Amino acid sequence: MLEVFDKKVIISGKNVEYYQYLNLPVIRGGRSKRKRRIEIRERKKEYSKEKIAYSVNRARTGIRRLVNSNSQLCKFLTLTFKENLTDLEKTNPLFNIFIQKMKSRFPEFQYLAIVEFQKRGAVHYHLLCNLRYVESKLIEKKWKHGFIKIKRISNIKNVGSYVCKYLQKEMFDKRMFGKKKYFRSQNLEKPVEFIGNNASFFMENGKDKMTLIREKEFENEHRGKVLYRLYNYKN
Numbered sequence: 621m622l623e624v625f626d627k628k629v630i631i632s633g634k635n636v637e638y639y640q641y642l643n644l645p646v647i648r649g650g651r652s653k654r655k656r657r658i659e660i661r662e663r664k665k666e667y668s669k670e671k672i673a674y675s676v677n678r679a680r681t682g683i684r685r686l687v688n689s690n691s692q693l694c695k696f697l698t699l700t701f702k703e704n705l706t707d708l709e710k711t712n713p714l715f716n717i718f719i720q721k722m723k724s725r726f727p728e729f730q731y732l733a734i735v736e737f738q739k740r741g742a743v744h745y746h747l748l749c750n751l752r753y754v755e756s757k758l759i760e761k762k763w764k765h766g767f768i769k770i771k772r773i774s775n776i777k778n779v780g781s782y783v784c785k786y787l788q789k790e791m792f793d794k795r796m797f798g799k800k801k802y803f804r805s806q807n808l809e810k811p812v813e814f815i816g817n818n819a820s821f822f823m824e825n826g827k828d829k830m831t832l833i834r835e836k837e838f839e840n841e842h843r844g845k846v847l848y849r850l851y852n853y854k855n
Contacts, residue, residue, distance in 0.1 A: 622647060622648070622649045623646075623647070623648040623649050623815065623816075624645050624646070624647050624648075624816075625641075625645060625646055625648075625815040625816035625819070626640065626641045626645045626646070626816070627639065627640050627641070627815065627816060627819040627820055627823075628641075628646070628813065628814070628815050628819055629813065629814040629815075629818075629819040629822050629823065630685065630811050630812070630813050631811060631812040631813075631814075632684070632685035632686070632688040632689040632811040632812075633688035633689050633690075633691060634688070634852050634853045635685075635688050635850065635851070635852060636826070636830055636850070636851040636852070636853070637848070637849070637850055637851075638819070638823060638847075638848070638849040638850075638851065639846055639847070639848055640846065640847040641840075641843050641844065641845075641846055642837075642844065642845040642846065642847055643843070643844025643845050644842075644843055644844045646815075646843060675801075676801070679801035679802060682802075683732065683734065683801075683802055685811040686732055686804060686808055686810070686811070687732060687748060689808070689809045689810060689811050690730070690732070690750075690808050690809050692730065692750040693730065693731070693732060693748040693749055693750055694748075694750065694772060694773050695748070695749050695750065695751045695770055695771070695772055695773065696746065696747070696748060696770065696771050696772075696773055697731075697746070697747040697748075697749055697751065697759070697768065697769070697770045698744060698745070698746050698747075698768060698769040698770075699715070699718065699744055699745040699747070699763050699765070699766070699768055700738075700742070700744040700765075700766040700767055700768070700769075701742055701743060701744065701765050701766045702765065702766040702767075703742075703765075703766075704740055704741065704742045705742055705743055706737075706741040706742060706743060707743075708735065708743060711743040711745075714765060715733070715745055715803070718762060718763050719731070719803075721762045722751075722759075722762060725762065726751065726752070726754075728750065728752075729749065729750065729751060729805075730749060730750045730805040730807065730808060731747045731748065731749040731750075731803075731804065731805055732747065732748045732749075732802060732803070732804040732805070732808065733745050733746065733747040733748075733802060733803045733804070734746050734801070734802045734803075735802075744766075748773075751770070756768060756769075756770055829853055829854055829855075830851035830852065830853055830854065831851060831852050831853075831854055832849060832850075832851055833850045833851060833852050834848075834849070834850040835847075835848070835849045835850075836848050
């Protein structure tokens with residue numbers, strides 16, 4: 621089913637993002653899932669600087685919105701390796717086993733995780749999670765591949781932007797090309813999206829409840845000129 625619209629609103633927590641496509645409307649849909657999968661595979665074969673930057677920006681935006689939509693993710697957990705493990709094909713399965721152990725011990729456990737590479741090349745994982753208070757020794761025992769660090773996040777207004785800025789450089793590492801940029805619980809709250817008339821209705825009826833934080837116009841390769849506004853809910 622084709623969707624044609626010239627306005628879009630995305631709500632993630634207290635953040636409201638408004639897009640208005642000034643030159644060309646957005647046309648979405650109309651391609652089969654199989655055709656989209658083929659196009660994605662073809663795009664992954666070409667690692668130009670532009671495509672890499674586009675992929676990274678999409679990942680960072682997705683991370684920021686997910687984090688801001690899930691305020692319960694208030695602990696910052698880092699998992700490291702004693703050995704100098706640099707291959708994601710080896711480390712990702714170990715990470716997945718750890719996640720299964722945590723979910724078994726803490727059924728309410730939710731997380732969003734991103735890979736980081738140390739200067740020596742070793743992989744480690746940063747997680748935002750909702751872990752209740754437990755002794756770090758218990759987590760280290762579940763992990764068992766190296767030391768862990770855990771701390772509570774406080775005094776940061778936009779945690780999503782903070783995390784993305786902190787981890788931006790890691791996503792350009794060649795080991796990340798064609799790989800998932802982040803891992804997450806499937807039951808996290810997702811950002812809410814309105815398009816077309818629904819977006820206009822939302823903005824008309826919600827402006828008094830929001831404060832404008834930033835406004836800019838930019839040129840999109842496929843959409844032409846785009847007006848972007850970022851709002852925060854007042855309360």
